[in-house]
Amino acid sequence: MQVRPGVDTYDLAWNRGEPLSVHVDETEDGTVLFGAGDQYTAEELVDVARTQDVDAVIVEHGDVDHYEGIPALRDALEDVDVAVPAGDATFLDDAGIEADRRLQDGDRFYGVLAIAAPGHTPDNMAYRYDGILVAGDTVAGVDSQYAATGDWSGPLAPMTPDYNADDAAARESIAGLLEHDFDVVLVTHGSNVIAGGREAIEALVADLKR
Numbered sequence: 001m002q003v004r005p006g007v008d009t010y011d012l013a014w015n016r017g018e019p020l021s022v023h024v025d026e027t028e029d030g031t032v033l034f035g036a037g038d039q040y041t042a043e044e045l046v047d048v049a050r051t052q053d054v055d056a057v058i059v060e061h062g063d064v065d066h067y068e069g070i071p072a073l074r075d076a077l078e079d080v081d082v083a084v085p086a087g088d089a090t091f092l093d094d095a096g097i098e099a100d101r102r103l104q105d106g107d108r109f110y111g112v113l114a115i116a117a118p119g120h121t122p123d124n125m126a127y128r129y130d131g132i133l134v135a136g137d138t139v140a141g142v143d144s145q146y147a148a149t150g151d152w153s154g155p156l157a158p159m160t161p162d163y164n165a166d167d168a169a170a171r172e173s174i175a176g177l178l179e180h181d182f183d184v185v186l187v188t189h190g191s192n193v194i195a196g197g198r199e200a201i202e203a204l205v206a207d208l209k210r
Contacts, residue, residue, distance in 0.1 A: 062091030087123025119170025141190020
């Protein structure tokens, strides 16, 4: 699905009952794929990467459904740069997957800004480029099986607490997203917010304060 010219989102067929979403953004520095899926989505992911002529991959955080497709991408593409949050890099190291860049809060990679949002994993991050916020698992669509149960007033929800390393920190990190300008919120689980993304995060933050 095209979000706007140069920005596309793909729902990969997954074995967990709902699609797994990855996103592609054409920046001034190259074409960036957000999310590398897992072994079940690797074949479809490679097709996406080839079609889009991807230059770089950002692993949003250290969960297996965000990095396990990296070996398949490296095998299929002649050159692809892989970035991962520095504090989550041990997940990839333990799996024998090499990253080219370890990101810190505020770093830019292919023009994309890395935003610290710890809690889902120790060094979970969100990413922003030109009004697009790739939230990864910082939030989920309310229609996802991974959305926390609650009376949410908008289209977004926190992740289910059982999937967060530190649920309190994960919920606090959502408010930090409002320090940045964006209108679109792209997530890995559930429906994206294609317009009014900032308002959707504001509504969720207000819900969390109730």
